[in-house]
Amino acid sequence: MSLLALDVGNTRLKWALYEQPVMGARMLAHGVQFLENIDKLTEGDWINLRPPRMVLGSVVASDAIKRRVEAQLEIWDAAPEWVVPSAAEAGVINGYDHPARLGADRWVAMIGARQRLLARQQLRPCVVVMVGTAVTIEALDAEGRFLGGCILPGHGIMLRALESGTAGLHVPTGVVKPFPTNTSDALTSGGTFAIAGAVQRMVDQLAQHCGQTPVCYMTGGAAWKMAPSMSVSFELVDTLIFDGLLAIAHQRASDRANQRLASSTQ
Ligand SMILES: Nc1ncnc2c1ncn2[C@@H]1O[C@H](COP(=O)(O)OP(=O)(O)OP(=O)(O)O)[C@@H](O)[C@H]1O
Ligand SMILES: CC(C)(CO)[C@@H](O)C(=O)NCCC(=O)O
Ligand SMILES: [K+]
Structure with missing residues (x-):
């Protein structure tokens, strides 16, 4: 299950595609774009990218930027998930x-x-x-x-x-x-x-x-x-x-697998 990890910073968006959502997974592709240029990711950097199965991101930029990133992600089935710091x-x-x-x-x-x-x-x-x-x-x-x-x-x-x-x-x-x-x-x-x-x-x-x-x-x-x-x-x-995104994605993916297992054995 491939993971697209996104780090949407104050100035630039950094992305990396991993083979699996686990620490140490192989990085298949990566790149960086200034926030001014993020509306062209799908027709540029991501045009030949293997569709990720999971998308997990950290964002500190504005909501408007976040929505523009989400618009770029619409080409794939995986719904983007954003990390919200918890307890x-x-x-x-x-x-x-x-x-x-x-x-x-x-x-x-x-x-x-x-x-x-x-x-x-x-x-x-x-x-x-x-x-x-x-x-x-x-x-x-x-x-x-x-x-x-x-x-x-x-x-x-x-x-x-x-x-x-x-x-x-x-x-x-x-x-x-x-x-x-x-x-x-x-x-x-x-x-x-x-x-x-x-x-x-x-x-x-x-x-x-x-x-x-x-x-x-x-x-x-x-x-x-x-x-x-x-x-x-x-x-x-x-x-x-x-x-960090790999670790969180790993946890979420295994939680979901366990939930599926629990509901199928009920
Ligand atoms: N000599 C220097 N020493 C330390 N920091 C510097 C130096 N020159 C420039 N910088 C800082 O580096 C920043 C550029 O870093 P860059 O854009 O790569 O960071 P980033 O981690 O991508 O940021 P963000 O995640 O907030 O978008 C500039 O904003 C500037 O503050
Ligand atoms: C401090 C920055 C700008 C560093 O990128 C970011 O983490 C941020 O917007 N933080 C929210 C405020 C806080 O961390 O207390
Ligand atoms: K940063």
Whole structure:
């Protein structure tokens, strides 16, 4: 049973077709589109795609974007399912004040991270960092309880905010340096250190809270740009959201199979 996994972010839609809805399944095809271009998926990227049997997505974009994605999915029989963060799912317990108000991308990425730890039998506390349009930094304890997390502006938003809020900060992109000596480098380094510093702080807080050094996973379109500037050890995992979607899809598919079995034996 093939699965089309969708990660509809703030700026881009990422998709991946998997052979089966299980962790580690073979990825048959994948792609990415800016949200401006999603109305052409069926006549473009998806034109020759083998029809998926199941479609599961995480969406943080507007309802209008979600409806436009659903319109593209109408060519296939499988009705799209969207993840709504709940009190607990696939090994993660949701500590948010209002579980459903947590961003679906954050929830799914944490589930992906937890599943990775479970697969390695490494039940340690974990920090999950997503670097994209926005940056999120989540803390999970060794039992898979999401304790809470931070939301920061992404690097692009930080720099645009500075550009629009000042008169003298319209400069080309610089490079990260420990002691920047020009405006470009000062801005680029400032944004990068803000993210790296926030991650370090969360790792320290979680280590102190749990009495154990956390594992740190980093994902998102701009994670590789942060990699050289991180002060804590971390693992880059490009597919954290897809891993989470696979785990949730697996759970849902097996729940349904069990329900069918139960009703056929009644
Ligand atoms: N040097 C940098 N360091 C860290 N982040 C950067 C850097 N340069 C750009 N970025 C950020 O990367 C973002 C682009 O990432 P990308 O669009 O790949 O993320 P994404 O994960 O697809 O986002 P979303 O899921 O929100 O659509 C920009 O918005 C910008 O904030
Ligand atoms: C924080 C973002 C923008 C990160 O993509 C997204 O997860 C979101 O819109 N979250 C909803 C608010 C929250 O998570 O508390
Ligand atoms: K994202």
